[in-house]
Amino acid sequence: MSRIAFIGLGNMGLPMAQNLLKAGHQVEGVDLNPASLEKLVTAGGTHVEFAKVAAARADVVITMLPAGKHVRDVYLGSGGIIENANPGTLLIDCSTIDVETAREVAAAAEARGLFMVDAPVSGGTGGAAGGTLTFMVGGSTQAFERAQSILDKMGKTIVHAGGAGNGQAAKICNNMILGISMIAVSEAFVLAEKLGLDHQKLFDISSRSSGQCWSMTTYCPVPGPVPTSPANRDYAPGFTAAMMLKDLRLAQDAAKSSGATTELGADAERIYSAYAASGEAEKDFSGIFRFIRA
Numbered sequence: 001m002s003r004i005a006f007i008g009l010g011n012m013g014l015p016m017a018q019n020l021l022k023a024g025h026q027v028e029g030v031d032l033n034p035a036s037l038e039k040l041v042t043a044g045g046t047h048v049e050f051a052k053v054a055a056a057r058a059d060v061v062i063t064m065l066p067a068g069k070h071v072r073d074v075y076l077g078s079g080g081i082i083e084n085a086n087p088g089t090l091l092i093d094c095s096t097i098d099v100e101t102a103r104e105v106a107a108a109a110e111a112r113g114l115f116m117v118d119a120p121v122s123g124g125t126g127g128a129a130g131g132t133l134t135f136m137v138g139g140s141t142q143a144f145e146r147a148q149s150i151l152d153k154m155g156k157t158i159v160h161a162g163g164a165g166n167g168q169a170a171k172i173c174n175n176m177i178l179g180i181s182m183i184a185v186s187e188a189f190v191l192a193e194k195l196g197l198d199h200q201k202l203f204d205i206s207s208r209s210s211g212q213c214w215s216m217t218t219y220c221p222v223p224g225p226v227p228t229s230p231a232n233r234d235y236a237p238g239f240t241a242a243m244m245l246k247d248l249r250l251a252q253d254a255a256k257s258s259g260a261t262t263e264l265g266a267d268a269e270r271i272y273s274a275y276a277a278s279g280e281a282e283k284d285f286s287g288i289f290r291f292i293r294a
Contacts, residue, residue: 001025002150005054005061007074008095009036012121013064015128016094016154018043023153028054052084058076060090060150067246068097075105087113090146094135096120096172098250099165100257106139106164109288115143118164119151120171124238132156136174138167172254175247179268179285181215186289189222193293198223221289235280235287244273244285 001024006017009031017027017040027045037047048054051074055061061081065071071093075081082105091109092127092232093102093116102118117139127133133155137144151158160194166281188211192202203225207217220226230238248269255262273287275291 002059003057004028005030005051005058006040006064007031007051008055008064009033009040010064010066011125012094012128014039015125016062016064016133017042017045017152019128019131021045021149025150025153028058030054037248050079051081052079055081055085055089058085058089060092061085062150063095065095065097067095068101071095071097071101071105076108077282082108082112082114085112085114089114090143090150091116092147092150093118094121096175096247096250097168099168099172099254102138102168103165115140115146116164117143117147118167119147120167121155122171122174122265123155126238129154135159136161136167136170138163138165138169140164166251169254172247172251175244176251176262176265176268178215179244179248180264181213181274182198182219182221182286182288183268183271183292185213185215186221186286186292187209189289190293199223215286219286221286230284230286231289235284235290237284239285240282241272241276241285241287242281245269245276245281248272 003026004020005028007030009017009029014036017029021044029037029040029045030051063074063090091114097204098280104130117137119137120136121133131154133153134157135151137160148158158175161167164273189199199222203220206212220229221231230236250274251265252269275288278291280287
């Protein structure tokens with residue numbers, strides 16, 4: 001079993017680290033939140049104060065951080081992971097960040113004799129806890145093959161998307177589709193209400209016909225039709241509106257830098273920006289239904 005340094009024990013990182021412990025790995029955590037570190041220790045892990053210390057004695061380093069600037073600091077900063085990890089160490093960044101940063105960090109890692117993949121996730125906190133996440137992985141074939149046995153302990157679907165940064169590219173494209181489709185489904189339910197069509201009736205029809213999509217059948221934005229959806233818990237988050245807005249902004253930055261036209265993606269960013277600014281940033285992104293309805 002591997003000795004794993006896990007940096008970033010937030011809502012996603014902590015349950016991922018706990019699943020690695022359940023699989024028999026040694027996990028040493030680094031986080032600014034004492035409560036998260038305590039939970040890791042209770043689950044059988046250990047903790048240290050600095051990422052560089054954990055990296056220096058790890059076989060594998062996993063990071064789950066908020067944004068590209070944090071990834072740059074932790075990996076490339078003075079006293080960072082790349083400077084302190086031993087040659088041959090496997091680095092797995094599960095953060096959702098911009099493609100440019102992912103490729104820059106991977107190149108720096110390779111230059112130091114390290115193996116690195118970018119492996120952002122889909123599946124939310126429920127998937128993290130249940131070990132059913134989807135990992136979209138960018139990196140060399142050799143790095144991917146080394147990472148797969150670790151990712152298997154935290155997820156159900158692991159897809160090699162290509163070279164460095166392609167995991168991030170897949171994630172932001174996927175979530176742009178998700179953001180757009182959730183708005184479309186929400187608008188359809190609002191229109192149905194105004195036309196006198198019951199929510200359940202629209203669901204029964206669209207979930208079995210050409211309007212079917214994940215935002216309808218698995219994560220329905222109205223209470224009732226899908227009992228496990230956040231709509232039935234006052235939109236308590238599995239994936240917050242703020243997180244969706246972050247991903248939509250990453251998609252728009254990527255579109256601009258690559259010269260792609262994404263008009264619906266731009267509209268989705270604008271709508272989610274207004275939704276988050278209305279005070280709902282920490283509600284589930286499917287709560288966009290209430291915003292549209294209002």
